[in-house]
Amino acid sequence: MAVVSRSPFPASTILGYPRIGPRRELKRALESYWQGRSPVGELRAAGAGLREAAWRRLAALGLAGLPSNTFSLYDQVLDAAVMVGAVPDRYRGPVAEDVCFAMARGTGGLAPLPMTKWFDTNYHYIVPEIGPGTAFAFDGDKPLGEVRQARGLGLETRPVLVGPVTLLLAAQAAPGSPASFSPLDRLDDVLAVYERALVALAAEGVGWVQLDEPALVADRTPAELAAAGRAYERLGSLPGRPGLFVASYFGDLGAALPVLAGTPVEAIGLDLVRGAAGYAGPGALEGLGGKIVVAGVVSGRDVWRTDRGRALSALAALRGRAGQVVVSTSCSLLHVPYDAEREAGLDPWLRRRLAFADQKVAEVVELAALNARGATPPPTAPVMVPAREEVAEYPGRSPYEVRAAAQAGHLGLPELPTTTIGSFPQTGELRAARAALAAGELDRGAYEERVRAEIGRAIAVQERLGLDVLVHGEPERDDMVRYFAEHLEGFAVTRHGWVQSYGSRCARPPILHGPVSRPGPITVRWAEYARSLTDRPVKGMLTGPVTIVAWSFVRDDLPLREVVFQVADAVRAEVADLEAAGISIIQVDEPALRELMPLRREAQGSYLRWAVAAYRRATSVAGDRTQIHTHLCYSDAERILAAVDALDADVTTVESARSGERMLREPAVAGFRRGLGPGVYDIHSPRVPGVAEVEAALRRAVAALPAARVWVNPDCGLKTRTYEQVEEALANVVAAASRVRAGARG
Numbered sequence: 203m204a205v206v207s208r209s210p211f212p213a214s215t216i217l218g219y220p221r222i223g224p225r226r227e228l229k230r231a232l233e234s235y236w237q238g239r240s241p242v243g244e245l246r247a248a249g250a251g252l253r254e255a256a257w258r259r260l261a262a263l264g265l266a267g268l269p270s271n272t273f274s275l276y277d278q279v280l281d282a283a284v285m286v287g288a289v290p291d292r293y294r295g296p297v298a299e300d301v302c303f304a305m306a307r308g309t310g311g312l313a314p315l316p317m318t319k320w321f322d323t324n325y326h327y328i329v330p331e332i333g334p335g336t337a338f339a340f341d342g343d344k345p346l347g348e349v350r351q352a353r354g355l356g357l358e359t360r361p362v363l364v365g366p367v368t369l370l371l372a373a374q375a376a377p378g379s380p381a382s383f384s385p386l387d388r389l390d391d392v393l394a395v396y397e398r399a400l401v402a403l404a405a406e407g408v409g410w411v412q413l414d415e416p417a418l419v420a421d422r423t424p425a426e427l428a429a430a431g432r433a434y435e436r437l438g439s440l441p442g443r444p445g446l447f448v449a450s451y452f453g454d455l456g457a458a459l460p461v462l463a464g465t466p467v468e469a470i471g472l473d474l475v476r477g478a479a480g481y482a483g484p485g486a487l488e489g490l491g492g493k494i495v496v497a498g499v500v501s502g503r504d505v506w507r508t509d510r511g512r513a514l515s516a517l518a519a520l521r522g523r524a525g526q527v528v529v530s531t532s533c534s535l536l537h538v539p540y541d542a543e544r545e546a547g548l549d550p551w552l553r554r555r556l557a558f559a560d561q562k563v564a565e566v567v568e569l570a571a572l573n574a575r576g577a578t579p580p581p582t583a584p585v586m587v588p589a590r591e592e593v594a595e596y597p598g599r600s601p602y603e604v605r606a607a608a609q610a611g612h613l614g615l616p617e618l619p620t621t622t623i624g625s626f627p628q629t630g631e632l633r634a635a636r637a638a639l640a641a642g643e644l645d646r647g648a649y650e651e652r653v654r655a656e657i658g659r660a661i662a663v664q665e666r667l668g669l670d671v672l673v674h675g676e677p678e679r680d681d682m683v684r685y686f687a688e689h690l691e692g693f694a695v696t697r698h699g700w701v702q703s704y705g706s707r708c709a710r711p712p713i714l715h716g717p718v719s720r721p722g723p724i725t726v727r728w729a730e731y732a733r734s735l736t737d738r739p740v741k742g743m744l745t746g747p748v749t750i751v752a753w754s755f756v757r758d759d760l761p762l763r764e765v766v767f768q769v770a771d772a773v774r775a776e777v778a779d780l781e782a783a784g785i786s787i788i789q790v791d792e793p794a795l796r797e798l799m800p801l802r803r804e805a806q807g808s809y810l811r812w813a814v815a816a817y818r819r820a821t822s823v824a825g826d827r828t829q830i831h832t833h834l835c836y837s838d839a840e841r842i843l844a845a846v847d848a849l850d851a852d853v854t855t856v857e858s859a860r861s862g863e864r865m866l867r868e869p870a871v872a873g874f875r876r877g878l879g880p881g882v883y884d885i886h887s888p889r890v891p892g893v894a895e896v897e898a899a900l901r902r903a904v905a906a907l908p909a910a911r912v913w914v915n916p917d918c919g920l921k922t923r924t925y926e927q928v929e930e931a932l933a934n935v936v937a938a939a940s941r942v943r944a945g946a947r948g
């Protein structure tokens with residue numbers, strides 16, 4: 203390898219920074235462009251402005267190593283696919299941004315690429331499509347453009363690229379690929395493109411490049427590990443290249459650490475927060491071989507101030523084993539909001555405990571200064587409350603068959619009962635009323651009148667269309683987690699704490715900071731009001747404990763499952779109150795059941811056991827005649843069917859239409875003995891399915907499942923659709939159900 207004189211690695215850095223804009227400027231610019239209200243030049247200018255502001259902010263906070271190419275108009279995995287030329291022909295066109303958006307959102311009659319969750323986060327990436335014939339080619343406009351823009355501002359940056367191994371493992375095989383093909387088969391061709399990227403960046407005078415390889419913290423086969431070794435051996439041997447920094451995050455590298463350490467890369471990034479336990483093992487950090495270690499001691503996944511003692515111990519443990527210790531965040535700060543200082547509405551004692559992105563950058567800078575002085579940690583070890591091995595089991599409900607008989611007599615539902623998943627369209631009037639309430643322009647009484655009017659509308663529509671089990675439509679909640687957080691003790695909600703979930707979509711995760719309890723009933727009056735309007739059964743609608751926790755920022759001084767059990771007790775109290783109010787069907791949603799699943803297989807069984815126990819704790823208070831429903835979506839429920847069964851719900855609804863009916867093709871599903879509603883209407887598309895289409899889907903469901911157990915429902919809630927679409931689609935769903943019922947009898 204040619205000897206290159208390399209710039210030193212800066213003493214402090216971060217792996218990435220939020221990009222949606224402190225005031226969601228990018229969201230506005232994107233949506234305005236998509237709606238044709240502004241030209242592409244305006245979108246580009248908005249992007250440039252956000253990048254400049256971010257770099258200036260980081261420099262002002264004293265950060266030494268500034269990352270670039272962490273900005274994205276939509277998604278960094280999509281950007282990486284574009285950089286290597288993995289753009290399926292059908293999306294190609296003259297304007298780079300439009301090509302990107304076509305892949306991400308679809309265009310004309312063209313469906314978008316699928317979207318899925320980025321490891322165990324609630325961030326969704328666009329799944330690249332790679333086949334044996336994909337013609338890779340280097341497109342360096344974005345990374346080179348960002349480096350040049352920063353240089354124009356007098357700032358040197360370290361471009362960040364999704365690494366080749368993670369990119370290929372995150373991709374799906376292009377349609378028509380042979381069954382034996384996997385995108386990783388194209389590693390050598392992709393490496394040729396990364397070589398070109400490194401050459402181009404070196405020619406630009408770039409000293410260091412960051413290659414993100416989070417895929418290496420999950421279970422990897424020996425062949426995949428060998429591929430990673432081969433990749434970095436090859437890139438590392440490239441003459442005249444920049445310094446290589448391979449970043450890992452969301453866990454410990456395990457067996458991948460010696461593999462990487464054995465290659466010529468100069469720097470390795472370790473997640474010393476989520477990976478802490480793995481790296482604490484005997485010998486885990488031996489064999490770093492004098493590499494520069496970029497030590498992720500400040501968490502990029504939570505909102506808490508860093509425990510200085512714990513961070514300093516982690517840094518001290520690396521000294522002597524690493525060639526140099528650089529202080530960094532555990533992962534990109536993409537997953538946290540910008541600035542806790544803006545949350546003036548929070549209790550001061552809570553605000554003092556919080557660190558959002560900017561506070562975390564300041565912590566990195568401060569810890570780097572302490573690290574440079576060789577500061578040693580204070581002697582006190584942090585105390586974790588020991589996890590109880592066995593959770594006191596609440597008495598279970600009667601066996602499913604006993605309950606099913608009791609419910610059949612009580613509810614008197616037809617075969618193939620029709621229902622929806624809970625939310626009805628959130629109308630413009632409703633949103634306006636909510637905004638007016640927040641601005642103090644509408645009083646609570648008037649707002650609640652508006653909510654009742656929406657419930658009335660949803661019930662009237664469902665009665666007219668002839669659905670069997672009705673819902674109140676969830677008009678009182680703009681978000682299925684935030685609404686419960688606002689009504690439980692132990693949570694706080696932020697005003698500006700937006701975090702990107704995909705594209706222009708953001709959420710404000712609540713902050714679970716203390717013991718959780720339920721001061722009083724939350725949803726009961728809405729369910730009761732809905733019930734008063736109809737003779738048909740109305741489903742009560744709750745969010746489950748795992749999902750509430752998964753979509754919140756959670757205190758880190760208790761094991762996660764203890765926190766989930768506290769939330770389960772609050773949900774349990776609400777289930778009991780709904781039942782006492784005469785609501786005979788109660789749905790407890792757990793769409794995030796799979797999201798909290800640990801990345802390593804060895805930890806998954808124990809997770810599923812306690813997650814299921816929490817769900818049962820929340821629902822087992824219901825009597826036999828009360829029917830418990832659960833809803834899971836976009837979470838490959840068919841792969842965790844045993845856990846779904848163990849939830850012990852009477853009915854489970856899942857998305858199926860959007861995911862190509864994988865649930866129906868799962869052989870084990872034929873033996874599922876409880877109610878099951880595989881979605882027959884893809885609610886993510888504005889397209890309304892016709893009766894024949896729904897009927898065909900339903901016939902496939904009845905053929906694949908025990909027919910007497912089949913429920914008829916859409917994939918998920920309807921809140922993002924319009925009433926016009928929903929009424930037409932549900933009319934077709936009801937018609938399809940009666941055709942199949944008639945056919946079954948005839």
Ligand code: MET
Pocket residue numbers: 623624625682743791793833835918919920921
């Ligand atoms: C992401 S799952 C959503 C479930 C919720 N009950 C709704 O209908 O919107």
Ligand SMILES: [Zn+2]
Pocket residue numbers: 623793833834835917918919
């Ligand atoms: Zn759903």
